Amino acid sequence: MTSSFAPDSLVLNRKLPLWYQVSQSLRASILGRSPDASLRLPTEEQLAGHFGVSVLTMRQALKELEEEGLITRHRRRGTFIDPAARRASPVRLLGSIDAIVAQQSGEHTTILGHGPEPVPGDLAAYFPQCPQVVTYRRLRRDGENGEPTNWAHNTVRPEVAERIDLADLERWPMTKVLRDAVGVDIGRITDTVEARLADPVTAELLQVPLLSPILHYTGIAYDGAGQVVDVARIHYRGDRFAFSVTVEAR
Incomplete structure (x- = not known):
């Protein structure tokens, strides 16, 4: 019906x-x-x-x-x-590292830039006694020439970044690179998803109107010793993704 x-x-x-x-x-x-x-x-x-x-x-x-x-x-x-109007894909937080890796994946990834930077003020608490971090900016599309779906901004500890191969980042999400290619023992990831309005950078990269709704994801990855190794901030097109959480009753 x-x-x-x-x-x-x-x-x-x-x-x-x-x-x-x-x-x-x-x-x-x-x-x-x-x-x-x-x-x-x-x-x-x-x-x-x-x-x-x-x-x-x-x-x-x-x-x-x-x-x-x-x-x-x-x-x-x-x-x-229009029946062809695509329904939104859900952003699902299901509680496993593999689920997060699958969520961050895209058909085609372009590295927009990377390099060392001073620790941003809003991330200082996550990188104590760390004067610099290495940031990576990537854009994901539906296929090589397809529509942009999200762009990611990762902030990584420098000693971890030294072991990252950019070719891996063009194939895999950061979480998978850290775990499977670099060998980081990821103990947990804390996720936050919130609604925001597209700023000029996001609007241009995702090809959406300025101030249009987007989903902003923040994922803080900790190693087995409880030290932050990566802060991922991913901007999803609001017309392509929805927020979904599954809670097990027992």
């Missing part, structure tokens, strides 16, 4: 254009829809009432989604989601 399409609610920010906020919220709802959701959207009036905006603002938001190819609009028939 097909369920009706229900867009998420939205708290509007008066500093941004209303049509843009509505279009981005509706965009995320379309790409994050359940597999059995109806492809037919509510009417313009119903959507305007749901978001608390005028019908004119709603039409402008729908026009943006139509130009993007996510919806089609038919006179007298209504507005429909």
Whole structure:
């Protein structure tokens, strides 16, 4: 049985254009829809009432989604989601190193840059008595010339970075490189996922509008002795990923 399409609610920010906020919220709802959701959207009036905006603002938001190819609009028939609109892939935190490695993987990885840097102030607590760290920036795509899906910024202890082969980073996620290629005994990883707005760097790399929603993942990897060896910060496109957590009841 097909369920009706229900867009998420939205708290509007008066500093941004209303049509843009509505279009981005509706965009995320379309790409994050359940597999059995109806492809037919509510009417313009119903959507305007749901978001608390005028019908004119709603039409402008729908026009943006139509130009993007996510919806089609038919006179007298209504507005429909394009069946080809890709649903979001979940970011799953399942509690194992292998699950994290699988989540960080991508079809094609490009190294944007790497090198030593002073320890950033917000990471100083993780690298005590360590004047410098080595950072790695990488972009992942769906295939060599495909759409960008996420970009990663890793901060690694220098003595560990000395043993990292860049060729491995083009094939594998950092966690796998540290564990399987460098031989680091990873004891645990602490994960945090939060919603953010795309800054200029992220917007350009992921080819999304400035201030559009993204998922920001931070993973802090500790070795067996409890020392931080890597801080990974990964920026996922909000229209391609969703946050999912599995909790075992027993």
